[in-house]
Amino acid sequence: MSAPIASLFSSGTGGLPAATPLDFRALRLPSSPNTCLAATAGAHPEAQITIPPLPVDADAAWPVLLRVGDAQPRHFRYGQWPERRQAQWVARTPLMNWPDIVTAELIPGGPHSGLLLYSRSLFGHSDLGTNRRRVEAWLAALDAALRRR
Template identity: 75%
Template sequence: MSGPIGALFGRGIGGLPPATPLDFAALRLPPSPNTCLAAPPGGHAQAHITVPPLPVDAATAWPALRALGDGLPRVFRYGEWPERRQAQWVARTPLMNYPDIVTAELVPGPAGAGLFLYSRSLFGWSDLGVNRRRVEAWLAALEAALRRR
């Protein structure tokens, strides 16, 4: 089953089209409030959250970034492009099983890696702040993982 019905009734990444990398430079956020974008300083004009440079370079941060969704309930790896240092996950909502897509990418920077982190709902208009809370939680988890390394 594919399309919207398959996406709703699928498990994990089931029912979703194949993952494709996201071009953050070309990204235009939708008018709906059901997204949250975190970006490095000056990284995106529509960013909701500015992420200071990470305390390590992109190559060092990549393993921690890849592991962000591991072990989280209802979160499944969707796609990965190591050459871009970009990974995607599907996060399914508990009640309705809606698939949200989370995309993260590391970019080189002079003071440490820059991070893009984008969480978006595929269905509906409002998410009641779920995507912003997810981005904030994942940012905190990455910061903690980098401190432990």
């Protein structure tokens, strides 16, 4: 069974190749409408959602970001690179178990930090807005968690 097909019958991160960090500087969004990229102003030229800087530095935001990602329904930690302050999760869709990938990276910036948050489908052309809704939910959860900290 090929890896893409196996991933549909797996759970969590099963059936997927090993995670590798995403180079956001080289990221070019596909023409398909099955991705969503949110970024702090100026952090990425193709961001579909522009967000303000986070109110805390990257060191303080990192553990909060990991907790927020781990708390999302049907999300499974896929990989993390603390030196880059980047982590990835596999998000499984509820009906078909499709594996989507969510990548978050903090950008150090003094007392504040920037954020790149990218959600993408591994299969299909259209996601009917799923990745955008996922990114918006993450942003709301991260904002709430940072305010509580």
